[in-house]
Amino acid sequence: MRFRDLTLYIAWLIAVVATLGSLYFSEIRDFIPCELCWYQRILMYPLSVLLGIAAFYQDTAIKKYILPLSIIGALIAAFHYMEQKIPGFAAIKPCTQGVPCTTQHINWLGFITIPFLALTAFVLITIMLLLTSNKSSQR
Known part of the structure; x- marks a missing residue:
């Protein structure tokens, strides 16, 4: 079995870990998600x-449906990360209700925040889908 035959499984595993991670942060650690976190969840959970x-x-035709979700999710996560890490950037569009999007519940090694983890997951899923071979097979 070639690596390209495993990319859908790897992308699925990344999505499951990201989903479970977000549930861990909100349900076990009691971190209340901000508005941008909710948008990222809306895009990640169906993945x-x-x-x-x-x-x-082994349905690689799913790429045309999943790639827009993962790319949009990556853009939202990147925007969210910039709001947290670039001084003055949050003034462009501040969150108006609930937890501010600039809140950093975690800050591992000075740069790893929850939006950074989401960005990493969305980018890895996108890469795995782009590496997926185009041949579909039915079981």
């Missing part, structure tokens, strides 16, 4: 289900 089904059936 866990859709990529799992696609990996099971």
